[in-house]
Amino acid sequence: MSAIRVLAGTKKGAFILTADGRRKDWKISGPHFAGWEVYHLKGSAIDPNRIYASQSSGWFGQIIQRSDDGGLTWNTPGSSPDELKGPGGFPQGESNKFAYEGEAGTHKWYDGSQHPWEFKRVWHLEPSLTDPDTAFAGVEDAAIFKTTDGGRTWRELPGLRRAKGALWQPGAGGMAVHTILLDPKNHHRMFVAISAAGAFRTEDDGQTWVPINRGLKSPYELPDPDAEVGHCVHRITLHPSRPDVLFMQKHWDVLRTDDAGGQWTEVSGNLPSDFGFPIDVHAHDPETIYVVPIKSDSEHYPPEGKLRVYRSKTGGHEWEALGNGLPQQDCYVNVLRDAMAVDSLDSCGVYFGTTGGQVYCSPDGGDHWNPIVRDLPGVLSVEVQTLP
Amino acid sequence: MIRVLLPFHLRNLARVDGELRLKISGPVTLRTVLDALEAGHPVLRGTIRDHGTLKRRPFIRFFACQEDLSLQPPDTPLPEAVLDGTEPLLIVGAIAGG
Numbered sequence: 293m294s295a296i297r298v299l300a301g302t303k304k305g306a307f308i309l310t311a312d313g314r315r316k317d318w319k320i321s322g323p324h325f326a327g328w329e330v331y332h333l334k335g336s337a338i339d340p341n342r343i344y345a346s347q348s349s350g351w352f353g354q355i356i357q358r359s360d361d362g363g364l365t366w367n368t369p370g371s372s373p374d375e376l377k378g379p380g381g382f383p384q385g386e387s388n389k390f391a392y393e394g395e396a397g398t399h400k401w402y403d404g405s406q407h408p409w410e411f412k413r414v415w416h417l418e419p420s421l422t423d424p425d426t427a428f429a430g431v432e433d434a435a436i437f438k439t440t441d442g443g444r445t446w447r448e449l450p451g452l453r454r455a456k457g458a459l460w461q462p463g464a465g466g467m468a469v470h471t472i473l474l475d476p477k478n479h480h481r482m483f484v485a486i487s488a489a490g491a492f493r494t495e496d497d498g499q500t501w502v503p504i505n506r507g508l509k510s511p512y513e514l515p516d517p518d519a520e521v522g523h524c525v526h527r528i529t530l531h532p533s534r535p536d537v538l539f540m541q542k543h544w545d546v547l548r549t550d551d552a553g554g555q556w557t558e559v560s561g562n563l564p565s566d567f568g569f570p571i572d573v574h575a576h577d578p579e580t581i582y583v584v585p586i587k588s589d590s591e592h593y594p595p596e597g598k599l600r601v602y603r604s605k606t607g608g609h610e611w612e613a614l615g616n617g618l619p620q621q622d623c624y625v626n627v628l629r630d631a632m633a634v635d636s637l638d639s640c641g642v643y644f645g646t647t648g649g650q651v652y653c654s655p656d657g658g659d660h661w662n663p664i665v666r667d668l669p670g671v672l673s674v675e676v677q678t679l680p
Numbered sequence: 681m682i683r684v685l686l687p688f689h690l691r692n693l694a695r696v697d698g699e700l701r702l703k704i705s706g707p708v709t710l711r712t713v714l715d716a717l718e719a720g721h722p723v724l725r726g727t728i729r730d731h732g733t734l735k736r737r738p739f740i741r742f743f744a745c746q747e748d749l750s751l752q753p754p755d756t757p758l759p760e761a762v763l764d765g766t767e768p769l770l771i772v773g774a775i776a777g778g
Contacts, residue, residue: 326692327688327689328689349689350739351687351689351737351739351740351773351774352689352690352693352727352728352737352740352773353726353727353730353737354726355693355723355727368693368723370722371722371723371725372723375722383722384722384725385718385722385723385724385725385726386725386731388725388726388727388731389725389726389731389732391731391732
């Protein structure tokens with residue numbers, strides 16, 4: 293029988309939640325890296341036991357961890373104590389070195405002045421679809437890095453910051469590459485999203501990038517509401533069968549593009565609020581999408597104190613509330629941008645984690661929800677692996 | 681031998697218990713102690729001082745003999761009591777945040 297492994301990054305460590313395909317009886321492992329912020333963990337699609345994790349701390353900076361056994365054991369690639377005994381030479385300890393290429397330059401600061409680029413942390417790790425030793429890291433201050441040696445060393449793909457990077461400006465949460473999407477049909481193409489710069493696309497393995505923000509409108513956030521860059525994109529997603537179609541949860545507005553970002557169209561429809569963070573696509577129906585509306589930019593909790601996922605089976609515009617099994621009164625948690633995921637079992641499972649430490653699972657595409665665990669530290673990210 | 685005490689999270693990261701004891705050849709300064717520490721525990725590179733610049737991270741402090749050595753130039757000799765092993769060099773995560 294298939295099995296499910298949920299990788300939850302939290303404010304105080306990582307947790308691994310496992311169950312068989314029925315998704316009823318869960319085992320919880322953790323905290324891994326106890327006491328550290330774990331912004332994101334993600335497994336390789338071609339070697340599911342290879343998992344990369346971003347561990348960070350305001351005191352001690354960035355650490356990259358890697359597991360080759362599905363999360364049972366972890367090592368800092370190229371700098372672990374075990375490698376001191378190995379024959380491959382002295383470890384360089386550079387798995388946490390994220391140095392911008394060349395002159396780092398400046399980006400726009402909160403007050404409109406220019407501010408030097410400074411590495412703070414890795415927000416998102418995206419393993420390659422073809423090579424377990426290759427992965428991409430989205431970092432704050434916004435940039436994308438690549439490893440081809442299993443995380444031992446990282447090199448920036450500086451072309452991204454050449455896409456008008458001097459005009460990018462942090463939002464309240466900083467300025468980070470928080471989403472990286474790899475096109476499964478065209479391995480030279482990637483998409484990223486940056487708060488608060490917008491969405492970008494490369495067609496040449498990350499060497500050059502173009503902003504793909506036409507159709508986004510930010511009337512309250514930007515002097516020019518139709519600006520080419522500067523939009524606060526919270527999350528983008530795609531279905532692997534149809535990578536020209538992207539869905540976006542922006543600061544305000546839910547949108548879609550049918551031409552890989554050439555033009556975006558708002559599909560917020562009848563949502564009670566079109567402010568939110570995560571957005572995801574059903575594993576088997578590319579027109580079924582999920583969001584978690586939040587009351588407003590000033591009130592980061594669900595409208596009416598009711599935690600509801602909204603599902604559209606029409607690719608947007610028409611939405612239905614899904615709250616069966618979720619708290620429907622006095623609930624004031626948030627769901628962060630990287631904290632929703634789906635599995636690929638026949639009956640698609642949908643998962644999300646909250647800032648209140650709950651991780652919920654719906655084994656039937658959103659119709660019914662159950663808590664896997666209720667009292668973790670605030671959940672920063674959720675990824676799901678469907679194992680054979 | 682130079683005694684070094686790491687904060688809790690760095691002890692876990694480096695997989696060490698209690699104090700470390702480092703053998704330093706030549707002058708014993710913050711720089712040479714940290715060089716030896718990182719050579720023996722490469723996982724600590726970038727966690728106490730930045731890669732490249734080797735500047736102390738903002739919320740890391742160095743103490744010995746009840747003195748804050750954090751702002752001393754890194755090539756300043758450490759106190760005699762650290763050199764002879766009477767006192768440890770303390771690497772501390774500053775009280776910050778809440």
